[in-house]
Amino acid sequence: MILHAHQGTTSSALTRLSVNAARRLGIPRDGYAHLLGVAPEHLNDDLCRTPAATSIRIAELTTVHASWTELALVLAEQSAIGALGVWDYLITSAPTPLEGIRDASAYFATVADTATDNLRIVEDGELVTISHVNEADLTYEAACAIRAYALGLYQRRLSEAAQRRLVPLRVTLAAEAPRRHEPLTRLYGTRAIEFEAPVSSITFLASDLSAPTPHAQPGLSTVLRRHAEQTLAGAIPLHNWLDLFRTALASVHDEATTATLPAVARRMAVSTRTLQRRLDEHGTTWSNEVEAVRRAHITRLLHDTDLGIDAIAARSGYADARALRRAVQRWYGTTPARLRRDGRSL
Incomplete structure (x- = not known):
């Protein structure tokens, strides 16, 4: 039930990130101010769920004026811990980063539209690969930006959980190689990026993600999972x-x-x-x-x-x-x- 909650909508926090990125990249507000959920009383209300179409349209408008790599980087730079509410702390407060990203996958509906977006985790011996699958109907450039940003966000949260920069062994992107790789190397901290992959993914050493999270508090994950369920139950979809x-x-x-x-x-x-x-x-x-x-x-x-x-x-x-x-x-x-x-x- 959690995985399918409020399909067709995203958290207002995620929409705020899209609006702030568009503003930072110089996109005229009159292009998206009329969209459902962008009014201040909805955008700033964490109970509101914005139509996924609103964030998609803002991403499409943004990538008309800026490259998808720039948008992905700007979104990640804005995503300080807490920007996405309880979902962030599910990752950073779990006993290990791996357990945290599993919780984040289970409660992905608190931030994203699970009708079109999925966070998948594959554990294969010494490696853990985290994939972001986006199947929304949007332009190629906007889709590339969203997938690239999602991987950067997962890396950032896992690094915050481990309290050290986790460098991935490999990043794969379901996108053609851009003219400039520099925003992506800044985003991921590595040049080990493969393009034109079937699925966008980021791979880490299992040992990096299974080490105990510093300062983890016993029982806190249970409290946060309950809070995530309450967040979904009390949400107001628009x-x-x-x-x-x-x-x-x-x-x-x-x-x-x-x-x-x-x-x-x-x-x-x-x-x-x-x-x-x-x-x-x-x-x-x-x-x-x-x-x-x-x-x-x-x-x-x-x-x-x-x-x-x-x-x-x-x-x-x-x-x-x-x-x-x-x-x-x-x-x-x-x-x-x-x-x-x-x-x-x-």
Whole structure:
């Protein structure tokens, strides 16, 4: 289930890297600012999952003006530890770098679109080969950049885990040899790079990856794996306009007791009439969407807090506890007290 979570989307952190790389390489923002998920409220929200098509389009725009080798290097240089959230620490906090990259493979969905991208590990005696397979529908140059960057990212994280620069024995790239190799030799720290390979991969000595990670803390990997699962469970995928509306509504609801139509319209930079029309086009209404947010909010308060019914009613925009009880009865066919007990027994 983890491997297939939120297919068609990537983490907002990965999209931020793409946007920052495009900016650094001088790509005009007006070429991608309109794309779904690039608005600041989504790009800077780690719960949001951006459409994979957004990152692909930014990479394609970037490689029109810069070489794929330059883009791969810039992306890697920006990828400081923590830039990709919990996925980074799965690698650097495991008992060995090899165990870390295995966890990173198992939870690859926390950063990438597993419908098109895969991290594969092959252990063969004294060697460990890590491959990045990208099958997305994108231009040749953008595909080369993404694969080359991914290998550089794996090398960087494994080196951070080992707390020393790990030099690969061999790098293979599913790309034609570029005119300039210098960005790639900087990226990998070696000239042992083969081009026109069937799969992009990076190979290390098994002894380099199986040595204990310095300062590894017992039990930390278990905590991080649990956090990765929670990250996926709580993620908000942005596939279309309705997803954007719902994130805006939830955001306004979190800031006030009752979300209003004008407030959400302002957040989305549209008129109230346009907002209502778009909701109708998507087969829903303002009142239905507000009730869904209220229902989720109230259910969460009942399950996760000890607040009384009166306090929950006040926080949820209901006139009194009786109105809240009627709403819970309508939604679930039970009482708030029973819903609370049932939720805590799960």
